Amino acid sequence: xxxxxxxxxIKTVEPIYFNTKEQRTAILEKAFYNPFLIHSQDVLIxxxxxxxxxxxxSNQWAGIMKGDESYAGSPSFFHFSNTIQEITGMPFIIPTHxxxxxxxxxxxxxxxxxxxxxxxxxxDTTRANIEFSGAEGIDLICxxxxxxxxxxxxxxxxxxxxxxxxxxxxxxxxxxxxxxxxTNNSGGGQPVSMQNIKEVRKICTQYxxxxxIDACRFAENAWFIKLREEGYTDKPIPEIVHELFSYADGCxxxxxxxxxxxxxxxxxxxxxxxxxxxxxxxxITEGFPTYGGxxxxxxxxxxxxxxxxxxxxxxxxxIRSIEYLTEKLVAAGVPVMRPxxxxxxxxxAKEFLPHIPIDQYPGQALACALYEEGGIRSVEIGSLMFxxxxxxxxxxxxxxxxVRLAIPxxxxxxxxxxxxxxxVIDVFQRRNTIYxxxxxxEAPALRHFTVKxxxxx
Amino acid sequence: xxxxxxxxxxxxxxxxxxxxKMTTATQRKKALQEAGYxxxxxKSDDVYIxxxxxxxxxxxxDRQWAGMMLGDEAYAGSRNFYHLEKVVKDIYGYKYLIPTHxxxxxxxxxxxxLIKKGDIIPGNMYFTTTRLHQELAGGKFEDIIIDEAHDPxxxxxxxxxxxxxxxEKLIEKHxxxxxxxxxxxTSVNMAGGQPISMKNLKDLRTLTKKHKIRIIHDMxxxxxxxxxxxxxxxxxxxxxxxEIVKEINSYTDGAxxxxxxxxxxxxxxxxxxxxxxxxxxxxxxxxVYEGLHTYGGxxxxxxxxxxxGIEESVSAGHIKAxxxxxxxxxxxxxxxxxPIVKPIGGHGIxxxAKKFLPHIPQGNFPAxxxxxxxxxxxxxxxxxxxxxxxxxKANGENYFPKLxxVRFTIPxxxxxxxxxxxxAExxxxxxxxxxxxxxxxxxxxxxxxxxxxxxxxxLK
Numbered sequence: 044x045x046x047x048x049x050x051x052x053i054k055t056v057e058p059i060y061f062n063t064k065e066q067r068t069a070i071l072e073k074a075f076y077n078p079f080l081i082h083s084q085d086v087l088i089x090x091x092x093x094x095x096x097x098x099x100x101s102n103q104w105a106g107i108m109k110g111d112e113s114y115a116g117s118p119s120f121f122h123f124s125n126t127i128q129e130i131t132g133m134p135f136i137i138p139t140h141x142x143x144x145x146x147x148x149x150x151x152x153x154x155x156x157x158x159x160x161x162x163x164x165x166x167d168t169t170r171a172n173i174e175f176s177g178a179e180g181i182d183l184i185c186x187x188x189x190x191x192x193x194x195x196x197x198x199x200x201x202x203x204x205x206x207x208x209x210x211x212x213x214x215x216x217x218x219x220x221x222x223x224x225x226t227n228n229s230g231g232g233q234p235v236s237m238q239n240i241k242e243v244r245k246i247c248t249q250y251x252x253x254x255x256i257d258a259c260r261f262a263e264n265a266w267f268i269k270l271r272e273e274g275y276t277d278k279p280i281p282e283i284v285h286e287l288f289s290y291a292d293g294c295x296x297x298x299x300x301x302x303x304x305x306x307x308x309x310x311x312x313x314x315x316x317x318x319x320x321x322x323x324x325x326x327i328t329e330g331f332p333t334y335g336g337x338x339x340x341x342x343x344x345x346x347x348x349x350x351x352x353x354x355x356x357x358x359x360x361x362i363r364s365i366e367y368l369t370e371k372l373v374a375a376g377v378p379v380m381r382p383x384x385x386x387x388x389x390x391x392a393k394e395f396l397p398h399i400p401i402d403q404y405p406g407q408a409l410a411c412a413l414y415e416e417g418g419i420r421s422v423e424i425g426s427l428m429f430x431x432x433x434x435x436x437x438x439x440x441x442x443x444x445x446v447r448l449a450i451p452x453x454x455x456x457x458x459x460x461x462x463x464x465x466x467v468i469d470v471f472q473r474r475n476t477i478y479x480x481x482x483x484x485e486a487p488a489l490r491h492f493t494v495k496x497x498x499x500x
Numbered sequence: 501x502x503x504x505x506x507x508x509x510x511x512x513x514x515x516x517x518x519x520x521k522m523t524t525a526t527q528r529k530k531a532l533q534e535a536g537y538x539x540x541x542x543k544s545d546d547v548y549i550x551x552x553x554x555x556x557x558x559x560x561x562d563r564q565w566a567g568m569m570l571g572d573e574a575y576a577g578s579r580n581f582y583h584l585e586k587v588v589k590d591i592y593g594y595k596y597l598i599p600t601h602x603x604x605x606x607x608x609x610x611x612x613x614l615i616k617k618g619d620i621i622p623g624n625m626y627f628t629t630t631r632l633h634q635e636l637a638g639g640k641f642e643d644i645i646i647d648e649a650h651d652p653x654x655x656x657x658x659x660x661x662x663x664x665x666x667x668e669k670l671i672e673k674h675x676x677x678x679x680x681x682x683x684x685x686t687s688v689n690m691a692g693g694q695p696i697s698m699k700n701l702k703d704l705r706t707l708t709k710k711h712k713i714r715i716i717h718d719m720x721x722x723x724x725x726x727x728x729x730x731x732x733x734x735x736x737x738x739x740x741x742x743e744i745v746k747e748i749n750s751y752t753d754g755a756x757x758x759x760x761x762x763x764x765x766x767x768x769x770x771x772x773x774x775x776x777x778x779x780x781x782x783x784x785x786x787x788v789y790e791g792l793h794t795y796g797g798x799x800x801x802x803x804x805x806x807x808x809g810i811e812e813s814v815s816a817g818h819i820k821a822x823x824x825x826x827x828x829x830x831x832x833x834x835x836x837x838x839p840i841v842k843p844i845g846g847h848g849i850x851x852x853a854k855k856f857l858p859h860i861p862q863g864n865f866p867a868x869x870x871x872x873x874x875x876x877x878x879x880x881x882x883x884x885x886x887x888x889x890x891x892x893k894a895n896g897e898n899y900f901p902k903l904x905x906v907r908f909t910i911p912x913x914x915x916x917x918x919x920x921x922x923x924a925e926x927x928x929x930x931x932x933x934x935x936x937x938x939x940x941x942x943x944x945x946x947x948x949x950x951x952x953x954x955x956x957x958x959l960k
Contacts, residue, residue: 084577091576175788493784
C-alpha cells in the first residue's frame, strides 16, 4: 500500500522554540514535575492534549472572519445549530463555552446525592462534575478494555451484563443517565461498536433510563466502526454518525476535539423540557442561549469543522498516523495500549517502569522523563488523575497507569512523529534510571491540573 | 475662522466592513411578532442598527486581529496567558489573574468563594447577572447608591457615587462580619452609565478599611469612568486615562471583568485579586467551571486579543472618540426633546420610558413596549432596562424599579456618525406618535434573568 498523505497542505505555521536537556531539567523542577505547569513555549512537541489544539482549516478561518458577534440571534448561531441538528437528528441545541460546561449544566439538573451515572468510562472533568453534584460516577468497561496489551476491535464497549446487574441492584430510578463516551478516552481512545450502543439502548429503554453520548470524538469512533464492524464497510461516515446518534436521547460535546475548534462545546437533546431547564442554567454561568459564552466566530468555526471531520480522507489519515506511531513503539518493545486508539497513543507505565511503586506515580514519572529527554509534553492518566484516598489516607489506585501521547489534529508532520518515537524509545532504553515522585501539594478535586511533586531521586 | 467648532473624528479608519441587511416595515412587523416582542429574541439578520448591547460587539483593531493569529492554543501554559497576566498587572494593577470565558464566569466563582448564606452585599446599584450570582450564593444585595442616581433628571456629574451614610447604616445593622465585600461598579450600567468619582472611592476606601471590608470592583467600563473623572473632577484634568484607571483600582481589593466591553473583545473576562488565598481557591474552582487556570475557557487567541484590547482601551484618543460619539447621539436626542437620562453616560443613551410613554403603567412594560416600537420604525434594536430586567424578589413579587429605561448601547468602533443620525431621527419619529402606542402583557416568563427570553403580547 502506498503512503497515506495528509489531505491538506500547510497555510500558516507557528515556530517551535528549542531548548537543551539541561534547561529542561531545570524547567521541570521549577514546574514541580507537573507538565501542566510548564510554559508552552518551553515545550517542543506538545502532546498534552488533542483538545483545542487543532489547526483550523482556511475554511474555518474564513468562518472566523464571518462571525456575527450580535449578542442575540446571530446567524452564526443558526448555522451552528442547523449543522448539529442535521448531524445528530436532535432538535434542541445549546452552545456552551466548552464541553465541561455542557456536562456541568446537565449534571446539575439530573445529579444529586444518591444518584449514579453509569458509563463505559467517564473522563476526568466529567467525573468531577458528577461528583460535584453529589452523585457517583460508575465505570463499566468490557473485559477487553481492562488489558492494555491485548488487541481487540472494540475495547471501548460497555459491559452490558454488568450494566443490567447494576440497574437491578441500585434501582432504575436512582440512575438518571447512562453515558457512552465515544471514543473511550480514559480507556485508551478505544472505540465503541454500533452493536454495543444498540444493546445499551435496549437496556436503557427496558428500564426507562435516558442514554446520552459523550460525543467529543464521534467521527473517529465512526471510522473505527466502518473499518472493523460487519455491515458498515460501505456506509458513508455521515450515515454511521447519524445512526450512532439515533440511539441516544442526547449528547454532550466538546467541540475542541472532533470539530477542530480551539474553543466551544454544546448540548443536544430530544427533550424540550430538559432543554428549557438547561437554558435556564446556561444563562447564569455561560451566556444567552444563542451564543452560550462563545464568540459568534467560534460558532461558525465549529459548524464548519463538524462537517470537515467526517471526510473519509481525513479520518483515514488521522487514524493511520496514530497507528504509525503505535507500530514504531511496538517494534521497539515499548509497552503500549493495543491496538492504537483514535486520538492518542497510550504507554503502559506499569510495565514501562515496573520498579516504581504505584504510590510513587510511575505514569507521572514517565511523562516527566519524556519531557526531560526530548521536550515532549504528555499527560498521566492513572492514579494521579483518578486515584483517591481511603479513610486511612492510603492511595486507592486507578485500574490503569497510562501516559497519553495525544496527537493534535492536523498540527504535526510525520517527522515530528518520528522524533516522538525516537525519544520514547530512548527513554525506554534507560528506564531503570527513572525515579518515582512524591506529592507535596494537591487540590481536593481535579488535583492533576495543579498538583506539585518532588522527585525521589 | 476663530469661532468655528472643531469636530473630533475617530482615531482609526475602517479596514474591514460587515454588510447590513435592510428590511421593510412589513418584514420587521413579522420578525417582531415571531420574537414575542422581545428584542433579545430577534434574529440579528433582521436588525439594521444593533444597539442591544455594547458587550462583545466591538470592532477589533488590526493589531488585535494580528494577535488572534498569534494565539497559542496549548492547553497549559499558553504564552498568551502570560502576556495577559502582565498587561493586567501593568495597566490595572491587580496581582493575580484568573481568566474566564466571560464576566459572569468570574462573578460565579467570586460569589461562591466569598459569600456565605445570610451575607449582605452592598453595591452601587444592582446589575442583573451580578445580583443573581450573589443571591444564588446565599447573599442579599443592598443598594447603597446615592439617591440622585434614581432621578433621571438630576444632572449631578457622579451619579454612580456611593451614599456612605447608607453603607454605615448597613454596617451598624448587620455588623461588618456579615459583609464579605462591597460591590462597586465603575460606569454604573443600570443608572445609565454614570461614573463614580475618585473622591467618593477614596472616602469609601477609608470607611471600609476601618471596618476591614473588601471592595470588589466590577470594572467592565473602568476606562469610560476614568474619562469622566478626567473631564469633570477637580485635579484630574492633567492626568492620563491610564493613571486614573490605575488609581481607581488601587482603592479596591479585586475585580471581576467582562472584557467584552472596555477591552474591545468579542469574548472573554477575568477575575483579578490581590489576596493569595482567594486566588488559590479561585484557581481550583475555575477548572471545574471554566477551564484550566492558564486559559479559563478561552482560546489562546482570545487572551491575546484581550491583552492588546486592554492597552488600546486606555489610550486618550480612543476613549475621547468613544464617549464623544455617545454624547453626540445624546445631544441630538435632546434637540428632539426626547426624555433621556442626564447627564449622558459613557456607553449609551438611556431613554426615560416613563416620561416617553406616561400613559402606560409600569405593569404594562413601557420600556419593553418602546423598544419594540423603535425596532418597528427603522430596525434599530435597543434593550429594556426596567421592570422586566429587574425581575422578582425571593418572595415572588415583582421589583418595581424607579428607573424604567430603554438602553441605546453603542458598540465600540462599529457605527459612524451617519448611523447615529439615523438612530436619533427614528427615535424622534416614534416620539411624534407616542400617544398612539399601547402597552403589553407578558405571556411567558422564565425562572432566571427573565428579560432574556420572556415573550409578550400587544394590548389591544
